[in-house]
Amino acid sequence: MKFGVSTFITDQGIAPAPLGRAIEERGLDSLLIAEHTHIPVERRSPYPGGGELPEIYYRTLDPFVALSAVAAVTERILLGTGIALVVQRDPIITAKEVASLDLVSGGRFIFGVGIGWNEEEMENHGANPRTRGRLVDERLRAMRELWTKEKAEFHGEFVDFDPVYSWPKPVQRPHPPIYVGGGEGAFKRVASFGDAWLANSRGAEELAPKIERLRGVAGRDVPVTVYAVEKKPEIVEQYTQLDVERLLFSLPTMPEAETLAYLDELAGVAERFR
Template sequence: MDAGVAYFPTHDGLGPAELARLVEERGHRWLMWAEHTHIPASRETPWGGVEGAPPLPRKYVHTYDPFVASAYALAATSALRVGTGIALVPQRDPITTAKEVASLDHLSGGRFDLGIGAGWNREEMANHGVDPRTRMKRMREHVLAMKAIWTQHEASFHGDFVSFDRIWSDPKPLQRPHPPILVGGSGPTVLDRVLEYGDAWMPNHGSGVVERIAELRRRAERPIDVVVMGPPADDLEVLEAYENAGVDRVLFWLPSARRSVVELELDRVEAAMARRHDRPA
């Protein structure tokens, strides 16, 4: 089981390029960004869509666009894989997003990963003209439309939410057939989405993940990675359980803060992973 990091790239924290250089210099292989275009001031949806959740952390309001952050990070590094964890695909124009993904992947030498999710903030979706009740169907169509654009010289797509005839869109992604699509979420039907159009499942750390990994492996007819977001770095039993369940990668959240604070958290993460490797079998 490998490890990487995830980060809310805020304007008052360590910048995307500097963070990416730091992460790569310390030997990490993955860096993923969160996304929120905005947070409605009149928001009624609880954080994560979970009733009784604590107040929303301020970093949600202060994030850079993850594709812009990715451009800075990829330009500042040579081997680090960078991506979205997650991009709120139903709120994005699929033709524009396909162009952004292909451009980043091509310019970086094939180092971009596309983590996707349908979102939880209903007021944010509404401001983008998205009915929360249709967000899963929209995400599916957006992904399938982007796949058509990435893999076809002259792409067409027709669905309930996305429709276009015969378009040219180059360059194509350097990774073939396209950059890995990591499907986020832990809802009851998430594995259906992973199996239909994903290359990996990327759930948040929590109860039930290990059991569902076994279900995913039973149902899958092709290799599908599992990437767990946000496990506790200091809980060796949790990390061991994920490794035993066949998790391919864990991503630890870094604080959106100055360099010294980020470095302290990286020290903690790296120490925890070293202890896990040194633990007797």
């Protein structure tokens, strides 16, 4: 099993470059970071974790900028969005950002995607929450055209453009792996677009039957990466009994010294299960 890190990079915690170096130095294999463009002051959408929305959601750095900084100081670790909110993103610009980051990182980018939960946030981007699933699927199809065709063209319900040139193309072919986040409602999206399922850490016992159902829907052996796993060895042990490719340890957003100490602990737990 592989072990990486999932976290929120903000203006109040460790900077991207030292974080990336520290993860690589400790033998962990990946860094996936969250995205929120903004948080509306007035919000109807309940926080999925319950209670008040944590401050880190208000302060995230742009993931492509942050991961570019990490790419510049690392050589091995995979760099990913966990997740990019495609419902809020122009597909032509996002395709360019994905391809550019894959290029500058030497083919180490993972495009983690999802539809999001904060309806007011997506409405501020002009997206209708009731059609966000169809919108995300269409934007992903359009981006695949931009990544793989010399003259890309797309005509759909939400995305429409005549033939265009778009470079650079991604280093990874046909494009960087797409990790689809979400619950069972995302299984059809995983089947259509996913190189892996990015599953929330709801416990190994709950996850096992979902993996079986996902693979039934997809008709293939979809790899699974579990997001935001606690560092407790007994929890990791449970996941090792499942057919899971990677666990992403949840890293709290903290200043540099505290983060480095916490990463030492994560690396120690990972080493026990290698």
